[in-house]
Amino acid sequence: MALRIIGISDEVTTCECCGRTNLKKTVVLTDGEGEKRYGSECAAKAMRKSGDKFASKAWVEKVSREIARRPNAPARDSFGVLNVATGRVVTTCSTREIAEQAVASRGSGYEVVGV
Numbered sequence: 001m002a003l004r005i006i007g008i009s010d011e012v013t014t015c016e017c018c019g020r021t022n023l024k025k026t027v028v029l030t031d032g033e034g035e036k037r038y039g040s041e042c043a044a045k046a047m048r049k050s051g052d053k054f055a056s057k058a059w060v061e062k063v064s065r066e067i068a069r070r071p072n073a074p075a076r077d078s079f080g081v082l083n084v085a086t087g088r089v090v091t092t093c094s095t096r097e098i099a100e101q102a103v104a105s106r107g108s109g110y111e112v113v114g115v
């Protein structure tokens with residue numbers, strides 16, 4: 001199952017992935033069974049490996065902050081439609097599916113990015 005970000009921990013400051021210590025915070029991820037606490041860089045890597053190919057360190061930090069602020073609300077507008085030629089995000093969407101539909105309706109020259 002794909003990994004999901006479910007929060008931030010400032011109690012656990014050691015990345016369970018690479019063992020790095022003294023992190024400010026760790027990102028809490030779940031694969032639907034257990035929880036993992038990873039630094040944002042390892043979290044992004046793990047999410048990319050599990051199929052979230054747009055997950056970047058900055059995106060992981062943004063989404064986990066958002067979730068920490070509003071624990072019961074889904075992260076909003078985490079995806080964007082990028083105009084590849086201009087490098088600008090033309091619209092943002094709450095889910096990847098919506099962003100993918102927006103990309104598909106625009107045709108070539110656009111791609112889904114994490115924002």
Ligand SMILES: [Zn+2]
Nearest residue numbers: 015017018042
């Ligand atoms: Zn790590």
